[in-house]
Amino acid sequence: MANRKSQEYPVIWLQTATCTGCSVSVLNTVSPNIKTVLVDEVIPSKHVNLVFQATVMAGAGELVIHAMEDTWHKKKGGYVLVVEGAIPTLGKGQYGSIGEDKDGKPIAIASRVEAMGRDALAVIALGTCASFGGIPAAQPNPTKCVSVAQLFKSKNVATPLINLPGCPPHPDWFVSTVASVLIGGLPKASDLDELLRPKAFYGHLIHENCPRRAYYDEQKFAKKLSDPGCLYELGCKGPVTHADCATRMWNHGTNWCVASGGMCIGCASEGFPDWVSPLYQKTADVKLPNIAQKVV
Numbered sequence: 001m002a003n004r005k006s007q008e009y010p011v012i013w014l015q016t017a018t019c020t021g022c023s024v025s026v027l028n029t030v031s032p033n034i035k036t037v038l039v040d041e042v043i044p045s046k047h048v049n050l051v052f053q054a055t056v057m058a059g060a061g062e063l064v065i066h067a068m069e070d071t072w073h074k075k076k077g078g079y080v081l082v083v084e085g086a087i088p089t090l091g092k093g094q095y096g097s098i099g100e101d102k103d104g105k106p107i108a109i110a111s112r113v114e115a116m117g118r119d120a121l122a123v124i125a126l127g128t129c130a131s132f133g134g135i136p137a138a139q140p141n142p143t144k145c146v147s148v149a150q151l152f153k154s155k156n157v158a159t160p161l162i163n164l165p166g167c168p169p170h171p172d173w174f175v176s177t178v179a180s181v182l183i184g185g186l187p188k189a190s191d192l193d194e195l196l197r198p199k200a201f202y203g204h205l206i207h208e209n210c211p212r213r214a215y216y217d218e219q220k221f222a223k224k225l226s227d228p229g230c231l232y233e234l235g236c237k238g239p240v241t242h243a244d245c246a247t248r249m250w251n252h253g254t255n256w257c258v259a260s261g262g263m264c265i266g267c268a269s270e271g272f273p274d275w276v277s278p279l280y281q282k283t284a285d286v287k288l289p290n291i292a293q294k295v296v
């Protein structure tokens with residue numbers, strides 16, 4: 001347990017238009033495990049206080065909404081807001097709301113994220129939906145979903161924002177980001193790329209570190225997913241997706257998409273899912289070294 005002198009970092013985690021896959025992924029963190037992250041001192045003398053997270057908190061209803069709003073008002077400028085999911089901007093809460101106003105009317109997700117984002121120390125957009133819109137914002141986008149960055153831009157919210165895409169994101173990407181904020185404060189501008197992703201995790205293309213890269217360079221392409229060979233002609237999105245899955249791997253280093261005989265569908269890319277669809281079709285409009293003359 002965190003000791004009394006430990007410095008507390010309140011975290012409010014809002015789930016918006018999401019499948020909850022981001023929560024499930026982060027809860028599966030192995031090292032450190034989720035108990036250490038949430039209950040113990042993940043960094044000596046500093047600990048996270050997860051005030052609101054609908055999937056894991058024991059309470060419900062007014063009690064938890066009150067706890068959330070209490071933290072928002074009393075810790076203004078001192079809490080971290082995590083947003084999981086895209087933000088529906090159509091309607092007045094019909095497509096997603098959190099709590100009610102004093103007249104009993106639902107408070108729309110978009111106004112919650114805007115107001116609580118404005119007062120936060122920093123905002124983490126967890127997952128592709130929060131970072132770029134993702135599946136809820138895919139065409140025809142019936143609820144006019146936007147990313148956190150798009151919402152903040154339209155509402156002039158200037159709070160520091162970190163995007164951690166991935167559908168779902170790797171638990172390490174979240175846990176390490178939180179740990180690095182506890183250790184060294186907010187990331188410097190040079191720690192993030194132009195899409196506000198930490199370069200430590202998203203600094204390279206999947207394709208740069210893929211164990212099948214030698215096949216690609218030799219133009220030995222798989223004809224079906226279970227074949228050895230590069231999966232590019234079957235639709236692999238590794239050449240257009242920035243993430244470290246090939247070296248970090250998933251499930252505590254057990255395996256990852258390409259090594260398991262599947263391919264990268266580009267779940268962490270800024271264009272997922274519209275831009276990388278059809279998933280199982282070659283990305284023919286990308287010019288790649290040593291390949292364009294043969295397959296494009």
Ligand code: FSX
Pocket residue numbers: 017018019020021022023084085086126127128129130134135166167168169
């Ligand atoms: Fe789901 Fe998160 Fe995908 Fe989106 O992940 S895993 S649809 S990124 O908001 O819960």
Ligand code: SF4
Pocket residue numbers: 206207208210211212213214216229230231232236237238239258263264
């Ligand atoms: Fe690996 Fe896909 Fe690149 Fe082929 S196209 S080398 S399978 S990342």
Ligand code: SF4
Pocket residue numbers: 166167206241243245246256257258263264265266267268269
């Ligand atoms: Fe997503 Fe590609 Fe990583 Fe698989 S390899 S988790 S599809 S970014």
